[in-house]
Amino acid sequence: MSSDEIARPLSKTARRGPTSRFLRKYALQLGIVAVALxxxxxxxxxxxxxxxxxxxxxxxxxxxxYFALIAIPLTLxxxxxxxxxxxxxxxxxxMVGYDVVFVATGSVWLGFFACLVCGLIAGLVNGMIVVKFGxxxxxxxxxxxxxxRGVVLVITNGTGLGMTATTTTALHDIVVGRVFGLIPxxxxxxxxxxxxxxxxxxxxxxxxxxxLTGDNIESARLMGVNVGRVKILAFTIVGLVAAxxxxxxxxxxLFYWPTLGDGYQLTTIASVFLGGTSVFGGTGxxxxxxxxxxxxxxxxxxxVASGLTNFWTQLIYGLIIVASVSIQTLLGRKLT
Amino acid sequence: xxYVLQMKNISKTFGEVAALHDVNFEVGDNEIVGLLGDNGAxxxxxxxxxxxxxxxxxxxxxxxxxxxxxxxxxxxAHAIGIEVxxxxxxxxxxxxxxxxxxxxxxxxxAGGKLDVKRMRAETLKLMHxxxxxxxxxxxTESTVKTFxxxxxxxxxxxxxxxxxxxxxxxDEPTMGLSISETRKxxxxxxxxxxxxxxxxxxxxxxxxxxxxxxxIVVLDRGTIAGQFMxxxxxxxxxxxxxxxxxxxxxxxx
Numbered sequence: 181m182s183s184d185e186i187a188r189p190l191s192k193t194a195r196r197g198p199t200s201r202f203l204r205k206y207a208l209q210l211g212i213v214a215v216a217l218x219x220x221x222x223x224x225x226x227x228x229x230x231x232x233x234x235x236x237x238x239x240x241x242x243x244x245x246y247f248a249l250i251a252i253p254l255t256l257x258x259x260x261x262x263x264x265x266x267x268x269x270x271x272x273x274x275m276v277g278y279d280v281v282f283v284a285t286g287s288v289w290l291g292f293f294a295c296l297v298c299g300l301i302a303g304l305v306n307g308m309i310v311v312k313f314g315x316x317x318x319x320x321x322x323x324x325x326x327x328x329r330g331v332v333l334v335i336t337n338g339t340g341l342g343m344t345a346t347t348t349t350a351l352h353d354i355v356v357g358r359v360f361g362l363i364p365x366x367x368x369x370x371x372x373x374x375x376x377x378x379x380x381x382x383x384x385x386x387x388x389x390x391x392l393t394g395d396n397i398e399s400a401r402l403m404g405v406n407v408g409r410v411k412i413l414a415f416t417i418v419g420l421v422a423a424x425x426x427x428x429x430x431x432x433x434l435f436y437w438p439t440l441g442d443g444y445q446l447t448t449i450a451s452v453f454l455g456g457t458s459v460f461g462g463t464g465x466x467x468x469x470x471x472x473x474x475x476x477x478x479x480x481x482x483x484v485a486s487g488l489t490n491f492w493t494q495l496i497y498g499l500i501i502v503a504s505v506s507i508q509t510l511l512g513r514k515l516t
Numbered sequence: 517x518x519y520v521l522q523m524k525n526i527s528k529t530f531g532e533v534a535a536l537h538d539v540n541f542e543v544g545d546n547e548i549v550g551l552l553g554d555n556g557a558x559x560x561x562x563x564x565x566x567x568x569x570x571x572x573x574x575x576x577x578x579x580x581x582x583x584x585x586x587x588x589x590x591x592x593a594h595a596i597g598i599e600v601x602x603x604x605x606x607x608x609x610x611x612x613x614x615x616x617x618x619x620x621x622x623x624x625x626a627g628g629k630l631d632v633k634r635m636r637a638e639t640l641k642l643m644h645x646x647x648x649x650x651x652x653x654x655x656t657e658s659t660v661k662t663f664x665x666x667x668x669x670x671x672x673x674x675x676x677x678x679x680x681x682x683x684x685x686x687d688e689p690t691m692g693l694s695i696s697e698t699r700k701x702x703x704x705x706x707x708x709x710x711x712x713x714x715x716x717x718x719x720x721x722x723x724x725x726x727x728x729x730x731x732i733v734v735l736d737r738g739t740i741a742g743q744f745m746x747x748x749x750x751x752x753x754x755x756x757x758x759x760x761x762x763x764x765x766x767x768x769x
Contacts, residue, residue: 181749204658392608392619398607402569403620429543462610 208456212471213453219475223482229484242432243368244477247301248470249425250369251451253378255469256414258452259381261394261461262409264306264415267422267448268441269328274299274423275436276332279341288349295423299452302328303419305410332438341436355433366428370470373421377464390414394461445478446497454504476500518545519582520683520714521566527633528561528577535561536572537738543714545554550703550729550746557735559718563685567591567600594621601672601689604617609661614639616660623646629713640647644703646674650702666697673704684708688726702728723760727749728766 202209218292224231257264274493277298282291310319316354346352357365368446381387392400393407401407430436455472457464476497521543536558543549553559564570565578568588572578578585580596600606607616614635623631623638637657645647647670659696660668669689676684686705690698696759705728707714719725725732726746732754733743741761 201637285593383630383632385622385630387620388615388622388630389620391611395608395610396606398622399608400601401601402567402590402593402602402606405620458610461607 181462190413196327197470201393207359209295209465209467209471210462210467212455212475216471216475216478217477223478223485227482227485227487230481236481236485238362238364239481240477241265243480245364245366245370246425246429247448248473249366249373249428250256250349250422250444250453251448251455251469251473252370252374252466253414253417253421254448255388255452255455255457255464256377256381256465257411257418258412258457258459259390259461259464260411261392261397262310262411262414264317264321264418265445265449266302266306266321266323266328267418268443268445269325269332270299270302270419271420271426271429271441272332273328274335274426275301275341275430276335276438277423278427278430279336279436282341282345284322286345288346288351290349297425299339299419299421301419301421301427301447303416303422304412306419307415307480310415311408311411336438340438343430343434346431347434347444354429355428357515364432366432369424373393374466374470376419381466386410386413391462394458394463396462446494446501447480448471450497450504452478453501453508456504456508458508459505460509517575518543519543520580520733522577522579522582522617523562523565523572524579526562526578527573528558528565528571530572530662534738536565539740541740542734543716544731546712546714548709548715548717548728548730550723550732551716551727551735552720552725552758553730556719556737559735560687562735563600563617563687563716563718566593566683566685568599576734579632580756594679596738597680599676599679599683600685600687601669601676602687606609606672607660607668610659612657612659613654614656616671617642617678617767619675621679642678643675646677646691647671655673665692666694666700669693669697669701673701682713682715687718688719689717689747690719690721722751722754734758734761736743 220231230236251269252308254264254267274295277294278291281294282288285291306317306321306324309315309324309499313320332346353365354367359365381390387409389400389405391494392403392405393410397407426440429440437477451473452464452469453472454475455460455465455468457469479496479500480493483496484490518724519542521541522540523541525540526536526539539558539562541562551559551562561570565572568590578588578625585592606619607739608619611619617639618635623635625631636656643654643656647667649670650666654663654667656765660671663671673689686701689701689705693701702724705715705717709728709730717725717729729746731745732749734741742757
């Protein structure tokens with residue numbers, strides 16, 4: 181008996197009608213929406229006063245983008261089969277660029293530009309170390325995580341920078357202003373970044389190559405995909421967006437702390453994995469990451485509103501990462 | 517007879533290991549060349565040089581239709597019409613059928629935007645014609661990992677055909693296939709011949725290679741141990757001589 185005869189009964193089960201096919205194809209997306217609804221109902225029951233007022237939702241839209249912005253491009257890196265842990269330091273490294281240029285020139289716009297350039301460079305460096313030197317990204321980005329944090333602390337000498345100067349420019353309104361005096365601009369930026377990256381992932385050659393690289397790097401290479409360039413570009417986008425997110429946080433809080441970014445590692449990574457992106461690479465969706473990051477944001481608020489101490493948040497985020505990765509792996513084995 | 521591909525004095529070393537040593541190999545117009553050899557004989561290395569994946573050591577020369585190939589790469593190999601159906605079948609398991617067909621050569625409109633509609637339509641057409649997938653269970657969106665071995669081979673072979681290959685390289689295309697699927701794969705090799713194209717058919721099963729090849733080349737430990745036209749030798753004689761090669765490293769021709 182040949183191997184494919186054994187495989188056949190399995191492949192039959194994978195082929196049902198169009199409804200089942202739709203459910204299968206969008207299983208993860210439907211799943212994450214279901215999880216979001218369940219979490220929301222739980223919090224409505226647990227803390228009705230908080231979750232029936234509009235303030236909590238405005239607060240979500242204001243603070244969730246801090247990490248949701250980065251989780252979206254991080255999804256690309258994880259689909260290619262790599263990981264980036266350094267983004268939290270890159271948030272702060274970008275702001276060092278702002279700090280130095282703003283202090284030297286007095287220009288908020290030039291500072292903002294320098295911030296983005298620093299992020300771009302940091303991301304590019306990650307990509308180069310991983311692709312050109314062949315260092316596993318887990319190790320490489322733990323290294324750069326401390327490297328950029330170190331650079332930040334050395335340059336700033338540990339002191340922060342007031343950001344009130346930004347409020348005199350249009351940039352502040354563009355980045356963190358309130359639409360109708362209510363909805364924070366960073367929420368729209370998150371949707372915008374999500375839409376752009378969704379387009380590149382699903383409707384552009386770059387995204388097709390991102391999936392192929394993570395799915396079967398050897399065959400991608402044999403079919404002429406420049407896998408190195410794909411990975412470097414993915415890391416660079418994370419760096420660029422991380423620096424932008426760093427600016428968003430600092431502009432919103434009107435102060436830049438050199439420790440900026442600490443505490444966003446867990447929430448960002450949890451968003452990507454909870455959103456259904458495979459830890460093995462090759463699959464993942466921007467929609468999943470987007471919804472998952474708001475679930476994570478809600479959990480943060482919900483824990484506090486339900487009267488639990490903030491100490492619970494780390495425990496719960498850790499649990500979410502472990503559980504979502506495990507469930508995915510088990511399901512993945514079942515569906516094959 | 518003219519040659520599509522000529523390789524002269526090709527060597528390839530990886531560190532200390534000489535995978536190929538001074539190999540002269542050619543494929544004629546509309547010729548099916550069977551490439552036989554044991555594991556580690558250098559077949560895969562030879563193929564990877566032909567497809568631009570590896571560069572040969574300096575001193576060797578590769579000619580395509582009589583003209584030397586320089587700065588050869590995978591992209592260039594595709595562009596001139598060299599197609600490979602790999603033994604590991606070169607498919608991305610978690611991706612849809614249409615993404616696999618157009619892997620690395622996506623149809624795009626301006627600025628690299630994927631022309632998803634056209635790729636789906638082309639894939640659908642190929643499913644019914646070349647691949648012979650009639651089951652309604654398989655769609656252009658089906659992920660390849662749900663396919664059987666024969667179906668996967670069909671995808672890889674169809675992909676090669678779709679991109680108008682001049683020279684198709686089949687790297688152990690019958691490995692792991694059932695008897696009827698093997699016959700399908702061999703029919704495909706014949707269809708390459710009928711279409712006026714050339715092919716290199718690599719296998720270590722001589723019973724698969726012999727019926728379809730015009731000429732058989734035996735590779736052993738990185739060198740060409742011998743070669744002959746099929747009509748010079750019966751299958752029995754070939755089998756006997758291959759035993760000799762295994763023992764002595766040389767094929768009497």
